[in-house]
Amino acid sequence: MKLLLALLVGGLFAAGIYLIVRRSIVKLIMGLILLSHGANLLIFASGGLVRAQAPLVEPGALTPETPHADPVPQALILTAIVIGFGVVAFMMVLVSRAYRAVGTDDTDEFTGTDH
Amino acid sequence: MNALPILPVLIPLGTACLGMLGHRSLRAQQTVSIAGAVALALAAVALVARTATGEILTMDAGGWSAPFGITFVADAFGAIMVLLAAVTGLAVVVYSVASVDLPRKRFLYYPLTHVLLAGVCGAFLTGDIFNLYVCFEILLLSSFVLLSLGSERGQLEGAIKYVTLNLISSAIFLSAAGLLYGTLGTLNMAHLSVRAAEAVAEGNGNAVTIVAMLFMVSFGIKAAVFPLFFWLPASYHTPPFAVSALFAGLLTKVGVYAIVRVFTLIFVHDTGYTHTILLWVAALTMVSGVLGAAAQTEFRRVLSFHIISQIGYMILGVALLTPLAVAGTVFYIVHHIVVKANLFLVAGVAHRIRGTSDLGRAGRVGVYASAPLVAILFMIPAMSLAGVPPLSGFWAKLILIRAALDERAYVYVAVALLVGIMTLFSMTKIWAEAFWKSPEEKEGDPPTKADRTPMGMLAPIAALAGITVAIGLAAQPVFEFSVLAAGQLLNPEVYVGAALGEAFVTPLQGGVEP
Numbered sequence: 001m002k003l004l005l006a007l008l009v010g011g012l013f014a015a016g017i018y019l020i021v022r023r024s025i026v027k028l029i030m031g032l033i034l035l036s037h038g039a040n041l042l043i044f045a046s047g048g049l050v051r052a053q054a055p056l057v058e059p060g061a062l063t064p065e066t067p068h069a070d071p072v073p074q075a076l077i078l079t080a081i082v083i084g085f086g087v088v089a090f091m092m093v094l095v096s097r098a099y100r101a102v103g104t105d106d107t108d109e110f111t112g113t114d115h
Numbered sequence: 116m117n118a119l120p121i122l123p124v125l126i127p128l129g130t131a132c133l134g135m136l137g138h139r140s141l142r143a144q145q146t147v148s149i150a151g152a153v154a155l156a157l158a159a160v161a162l163v164a165r166t167a168t169g170e171i172l173t174m175d176a177g178g179w180s181a182p183f184g185i186t187f188v189a190d191a192f193g194a195i196m197v198l199l200a201a202v203t204g205l206a207v208v209v210y211s212v213a214s215v216d217l218p219r220k221r222f223l224y225y226p227l228t229h230v231l232l233a234g235v236c237g238a239f240l241t242g243d244i245f246n247l248y249v250c251f252e253i254l255l256l257s258s259f260v261l262l263s264l265g266s267e268r269g270q271l272e273g274a275i276k277y278v279t280l281n282l283i284s285s286a287i288f289l290s291a292a293g294l295l296y297g298t299l300g301t302l303n304m305a306h307l308s309v310r311a312a313e314a315v316a317e318g319n320g321n322a323v324t325i326v327a328m329l330f331m332v333s334f335g336i337k338a339a340v341f342p343l344f345f346w347l348p349a350s351y352h353t354p355p356f357a358v359s360a361l362f363a364g365l366l367t368k369v370g371v372y373a374i375v376r377v378f379t380l381i382f383v384h385d386t387g388y389t390h391t392i393l394l395w396v397a398a399l400t401m402v403s404g405v406l407g408a409a410a411q412t413e414f415r416r417v418l419s420f421h422i423i424s425q426i427g428y429m430i431l432g433v434a435l436l437t438p439l440a441v442a443g444t445v446f447y448i449v450h451h452i453v454v455k456a457n458l459f460l461v462a463g464v465a466h467r468i469r470g471t472s473d474l475g476r477a478g479r480v481g482v483y484a485s486a487p488l489v490a491i492l493f494m495i496p497a498m499s500l501a502g503v504p505p506l507s508g509f510w511a512k513l514i515l516i517r518a519a520l521d522e523r524a525y526v527y528v529a530v531a532l533l534v535g536i537m538t539l540f541s542m543t544k545i546w547a548e549a550f551w552k553s554p555e556e557k558e559g560d561p562p563t564k565a566d567r568t569p570m571g572m573l574a575p576i577a578a579l580a581g582i583t584v585a586i587g588l589a590a591q592p593v594f595e596f597s598v599l600a601a602g603q604l605l606n607p608e609v610y611v612g613a614a615l616g617e618a619f620v621t622p623l624q625g626g627v628e629p
Contacts, residue, residue, distance in 0.1 A: 020283070025275065032282050039289040046297025073296065076245055080289055083252045087285075090256065091278060094263055098271040110276070113269040113353055 005045040012038030025095045025105045032091065036084040040077045047073030119165065120174045120189040122158040123197045123236035126151060127204075127229040134226035141220055145212055148225040152205040155232065159194070159201040166194040169599060171613035173242070181242070181615050182303035188242035188614050191600035192445060196239040196372055199452045202582070203364040204232045206575035210460055211357040213571030214467075219264050219355065227264070228361065231257040238369050242614050244292050245302045247373065251288065251337070255281055258366060261358050262350060273350035280346035284336035291329035298322050305614035307381045308607045315384040327382035327389050331374070338370025340430060341399040344423045348407065351422075352415035352472075356463025359415055363422055364456030368448055371429045375444060378433055379604040386436060393434035398530045401427030405537040414462045414472040414549060417541055418455070421500065424534055425451050431527060432515055440518035441601035442594070447515060449593060450499065450507040450586060457496040457579035464489050464568050464576065465549050474548040481553030489568060490550045495580040497546065499587065501539035507586035510594070 012034050019031030052067040099105055102112070130151025137143035165172060172189040175181055189197075208228060215224055234254025241247050259281075263274040296302055298319075299310040311323050332343070339347040347367065351359050374393075382389055404424025411417045429451070432444030462472065468486055469478025483490040499506035512535055519528045586593055603609050 016286075020279065028275075028279060032279065032286075035283065035286045036289070039286045039293070042290045043293030043296070046293045048297065072302070073293065076293065076296070079245075079249065083249070086256065087252070087259075087282060090259055091282075094259070094271065094274055094278060097263070097266050098275055101266065101268040101271050107275075110272040112272050113349075 127233035131226040131229040159198040182306035186242040273353035277350035288333040360459035397431035443514035445597040
């Protein structure tokens with residue numbers, strides 16, 4: 001399972017970077033989305049993969065029953081997904097506005113202010 | 116509970132909310148915005164006054180004690196950074212009233228500025244590495260909108276490059292934070308410092324160093340160091356001048372702050388590897404920035420490349436990692452934020468007077484001929500940037516070069532001096548082309564009263580120039596404060612003791628004897 005997740009994370013990063021270095025701004029967004037998914041899965045994997053219970057504390061007890069899953073990585077991922085969602089929504093609007101302003105989705109043409 | 120360490124985050128957030136509520140009335144927005152910026156500055160002054168005694172203030176958010184909850188920690192370095200952010204924010208907000216166009220202002224320009232300030236202050240004060248990521252995202256998202264607000268073609272082109280490279284940096288940061296949690300099992304920065312020391316003692320140092328390099332790349336993109344700086348000169352010259360000034364003053368410095376924080380608090384065990392790389396990066400950043408500036412002919416692009424070369428000086432101090440060198444970095448940041456924001460503000464006034472920012476073209480009128488005061492107000496930050504005594508930049512460079520001499524790092528001394536001279540060359544180029552030169556024939560009408568620069572634009576420039584001169588003439592208190600901050604940075608157990616309690620301080624922890 002760990003190997004599978006590692007391969008998946010690596011694949012997502014590779015695909016994301018490949019798409020980012022393409023010249024199309026639409027593929028650029030896709031690449032950034034894949035990159036953030038890769039990062040999220042990486043947190044999940046590095047938090048430790050165990051078959052365990054939910055980390056809930058029974059009434060009267062002070063600690064959850066062991067073995068229990070670590071809730072922190074999942075909280076981090078949840079936060080990162082929400083932030084990533086907002087960023088991607090903004091990026092979509094930005095790209096569509098830029099497409100209308102420049103008239104092409106070829107990033108090589110985005111040089112209007114480079115002297 | 117002591118709420119002071121979180122006030123610099125709450126005040127701008129509250130101001131932004133009030134501004135959004137009053138979005139129909141521009142006058143209300145401006146009043147709220149200026150009042151909020153003043154309140155932030157007052158809170159920052161209080162914070163600096165408290166930390167100047169050597170005290171480290173902490174606050175556990177929601178009453179969850181460290182290392183489980185999110186802790187806000189204000190040490191001397193964090194406090195002085197908040198003060199600088201507040202001063203820059205106030206200057207930019209006042210400048211914006213007279214300079215930013217109406218459509219932008221109506222589109223929540225002021226609330227966005229305050230959200231950005233909240234993110235910046237949060238980054239300076241948080242004691243939790245994941246919270247640092249969240250603060251980065253807050254300031255990034257508002258900077259994305261501020262950068263593209265107005266939707267001019269140049270802005271959108273610049274924004275795409277800026278957004279893409281910053282999102283890549285965020286993805287790397289997120290991965291690094293996840294791996295760090297996987298390796299050390301905590302996110303509290305003080306606790307990370309303890310755990311990293313333990314991991315190294317157990318022979319697990321390589322894993323920590325790998326994560327350290329991920330952080331270096333991520334923060335390096337944000338700080339615009341060599342070879343990761345390309346987003347900066349591609350975007351900083353496109354938005355309104357007030358926005359450029361805010362970005363130039365604060366955003367890259369958040370990256371520098373993060374580098375200083377993690378490479379003095381957490382990753383100090385393999386300095387022969389990590390800090391040697393930082394040394395190389397510092398020298399190459401200085402040189403490539405100043406050479407890039409020499410090739411530019413647009414006012415703000417020249418200044419943008421100078422941000423990069425100046426970042427090199429700050430990184431040099433962390434890389435040397437001696438008390439004097441780190442004090443030099445703190446002093447340099449203090450000097451640099453004030454000066455750089457001011458130069459971009461002056462660039463706005465010069466653009467307004469000349470009608471162009473192109474240094475190769477003769478403008479409508481020479482700035483010196485029509486507005487000598489503006490020309491003098493440019494001279495002060497420009498000469499300070501180049502390091503001409505007795506202005507603030509001279510002392511900042513002097514401390515760093517002295518620290519490098521003590522370490523017998525003569526190559527870096529030579530680079531720093533050479534880059535200083537080339538900065539002077541760049542500044543005189545701007546002076547000669549934009550300020551001194553008058554067009555041969557005056558076209559059109561002579562400037563009328565309406566063309567005069569409004570006081571609202573001149574006042575913040577004069578105030579920042581005043582601060583530059585004051586730091587130059589009274590360098591001793593600022594230097595003493597920098598030494599205090601450096602002492603806390605180089606002795607992580609002080610920070611750990613304040614954030615977690617003395618029980619967590621272990622003899623394993625590194626730390627350089629002062």
